[in-house]
Amino acid sequence: MTGSISSLGAATTDADGRFEVDGLEPGRLVLDVEHVDYAPAKLEALLEEDAPTDELTIRLGQGGTLRGTVRDDSGRPAEMRSVGVIEGGGFVPRDELVRTDEAGEYRVERMRPGSYRVVLYPDPSSGNAMEMRQKSATIRENEETIVDFDNEARIAFEGLLTRGGRPVGDVTVMLVPTDAGGLMRTRTATVDLSGRFEVGLNRPGAYNVVVQDLARGRGTLVGQTRIEVPDEPHVSQEIALQSGTIAGTVFDADGQPITGAVVSAVLSDGGPGDFGSRTGAGVEADGSFRIEGAGDGTYALSAVADGYQVATRSVTISGSSTVDGIDFRLEIAGV
Structure with a gap:
């Protein structure tokens, strides 16, 4: 058995179980105790100056066992999915994850009794880095706790993305439930050239729809809106993206266009898909810029160019409105 005290010292027990x-x-x-055949133990101790130290007696137990099964959207066992167990806050280091076997099952033994969060990490093959799910679990001594992750979709959703009556294709669409914790249940799909996509959803209700063009750069916003999904086994919907426009100019202090400047817009007021959705546009030779596909909400605008100070503005879009006359005058950096 090995013990460490707040990373200030460590000791290994002798044949009689004693350490110093x-x-x-x-x-x-804080004394942390580990042994390969027992559950980890933790004990607090108060050391007072010039006071005799009482001998600590630490009793190790077998702890509890956590196990479960992970299934994919079709209800089949999901092999090689990563599951982490978190005691308290923080994240689980990658080398402490367990993976599901060919039956979709995972198992963690000799766990210290207490409350945990069990986290199912994203499936790398899904292309959805945000699809992390978590559940609560209570571990008790000499008991087995079962936590399953059943991803079988209740609703087969078929979507058609359009803007102004025309299909929007070759993009990525994210459907984010609007309720608490919805971000953890985001579903992602690739939209074909005809604007069509299919995705499995676990529940009906309101969803924020965020469309991004990953080929133009990670997080480049194409459009967004909100939809209501009925509680039916098969749902087919046309999703008409909002098409607000932000336009203006970027000049230097002398009124000359700044070649190579970029204007970005970040949704910042809790509108549809508000988790850092970003779009932007380069500045033309005449100093003008035009950002299309902005949904309802308030955007934080920033104009950036090499050698100049960053300038910021705020603008609100409603419906398919166009907000123009957003003019930036950039000052030389260091002035």
Whole structure:
């Protein structure tokens, strides 16, 4: 058995189970105890200056077991999915993850009794880095706790993306439930050239629809809107993207166009898909810029160019409106 006290010292027990750590400063210490055949233990101790130290007795138990099954959208066992167990806050280091076997099952033994979060990490093959799910679990001594992740979709959703009556294709669409924790249940699909896509959804209700063109850069916003999905086994909907426009100019202090400047817009007011959705446009030779496909909401605008100070503005889009006359005058950096 090995014990460490707040990373200040460590010791290994002898044949009688005894250990000793010298050179510790007075104060409250945390003793972590680990043994390959037992569940980890944690104990707090108070060391007072010039006071005799009582001998600590630590009793190790077998702990509890956590197990479960992970299934994909079709209800089949999901092999090689990563599952992490978190005690308290924070994230699980990658080397502490367990993976599901060919039956979609995972198992964690000798867990210290207590409350945990069990996290199912994204499936790399899905292309959806945001599809992380988590559940709560209570581990008890000598008991087995089962936590399953059943991703079988209740609703087969077929969508057609359009803008102004024309299909929007060759993009990525994300459907984000609007309720609490919806971001963890985001579903992502690739839209074909005809604007069509299919995705499995776990529940009906309101969804934020965010469309991005990953070929133009990670997070480049194409459009967004909100839809209502009925509680039916098969749903087919046309999704008409909002088409607000932000336009203006970027000049230097002398009124000359700044070649190579970029204007970005970040949705910042809690509108559809508000988790850092970003779009932008380059500035033309005459100093003009035009950002299309903006949905309802307030956007934080920033104009950036090499050698100049960043300038910011705020603008609100409603419906398919066009907001123009957004003019930036950039000052030389360091002035």
